[in-house]
Amino acid sequence: MNIATAKSISIIDLLAALSHEPVRINGDRYCYRSPIRNETEPSFCVSKKRNEWYDFGLGQGGDIINLGKRLFETNDVSAVLSRLDKLNLNKVVHPSEKVRVATAQSVVKMEKVHLQPLQYNPLMSYLRSRHIDIAVGMKYCKEIWYTHGKKRYFGIAFENIQNGVEIRNPYYKGCMGHKDISIIHAESIGVQSAVCLFEGFMDFLSFKTLEKQGDERVCVGELCDYIVLNSVANLQRCLQRLGAYEHVYCFLDNDKAGMDGCRMVSNTYPTKVIDMSDNYREYKDVNDCLIGREKYEWKRKET
Template sequence: MTIAEAKQLCIVDYLASLGHHPQYVKSNQYWYLSPLREERTPSFKVNDRLNEWYDFGAATGGDMVELGKHLYRTENVSEVLAHIERYVNTTAIPGIRGTVVAPRAVETKMQHITVVPLRHHALLSYLHSRRIDGEIGRMFCKEVHYELRKRRYFALAFGNVAGGYEVRNPYYKGCIQGKDISLVKHSRDGTQDRICVFEGFMDFLSYLTLKQTGNEEVCINAPCDYLVMNSVNNLKKALVRLQAYPIIHCYLDNDLAGQKTTETIAGMYGLRVHDEAHRYTEYKDLNDYLRGKKR
């Protein structure tokens, strides 16, 4: 079995063949009691559309090969492949997935990518539709233009620490030039005592818009640095950065993934962590709160 063949095996089916079944399923997200350790509430998530897993309790995840490393307690890829092939050949597990959705496949086909200051009226209108202040959008976002299948497109671009960009418009959400967290410092002179953590940059921009209006129901009345995860799969990277902060404010989504992410951060940093999601408990996330869109 090759690495490519192993990655095409459906993780949900493979876990089922090992006797692990989801406790909760919603929108292609399968939640399990972790097969890697003992626990009482599910914190192991499989995204069946991307065929990727993430264990919030261990702050790690990946594809089928990475799962095999943890299941079979080895870093030797050849051993992992041998274990997987042996199990596939001796059980009734379904075969290789007929169609595999490769993460960020569209981005690999983009050509003639240019990043410029944000000024396109359609993108500013999109921010306005999300109730985000245009000047705040201009301050923290750029616009990216690219060619895909011989057609030209444009979108918002929000930079990350790896030099890549989170890309968003009303019809598309992705990343170019490398996925990573984003870190925004309050001051160039050093690190603040407090940091606010967001899952996506729309929530970060929503927070700044709320803060600009003097909203104290949600916002912290103190200087803060800001960390945007850009994906829960970046949690491990985020945990490293959060180590420097005495006070950590988590503004994550009011859903199971947001809850588990906050629990993981709190498990690492204890009383330093404040779960601020209760400030907008009737809303899925900060942008829905800003728009007045209740669940």
């Protein structure tokens, strides 16, 4: 068995084979008492669609390989693959990336919404799992609590220019209210001559974390405003706004959508655009660069 095949195995099926049953099921989310530590209240969750797990008590998560290392008490990937192969579990077909994106960008009806300063430990743990500096997260984000379908949920909130809110937690990516771009102005008086452009706010937070660490891959050498698209679909509506700047630093993803987006901006402002994605060309995006996950790592391991 190789890594790609192992990742096609359902984590839910793996847990069932090891006699771990969910305490409750809320749509896509399966909640368990953690199989990798002792606890009385369920805080270990699995997303069936993404086939990923997250332990809120530990503030850690990942795919079936990461889980296998903990379940089988080994750091040897080959040993994990061997154990999974012996279990003879069925393989599952996961949604295409296009379907995942469509689901991720969903806008749901939320009630009893409450925004407050970011402080809830599970959300702090989630930021740490993405290697985001906590002080950076607290500065630019808030904490949101809301009710949906008579259940109470929470997430990290990032506001846009129409008072809508982008929401993230380990198993949800969506928006409350109108979806639009977010603008963060430089902490300096006056109009800035440069702007940095990001697809999502996790990339922006990753940029600010890397900048705080003095990482030369993201340094632009001048004071900047920041625009977060919150979806590449919003690029068209901010093109005119970008024209106000002398320099546009594009920190878009190293995938087709990101490259097409950078090309669109470059075609509109051919003398202004600086494509920064080459500085993290081995990674999918700025957050992957911060974490250190190489682009298409599993494909290289498979071959």
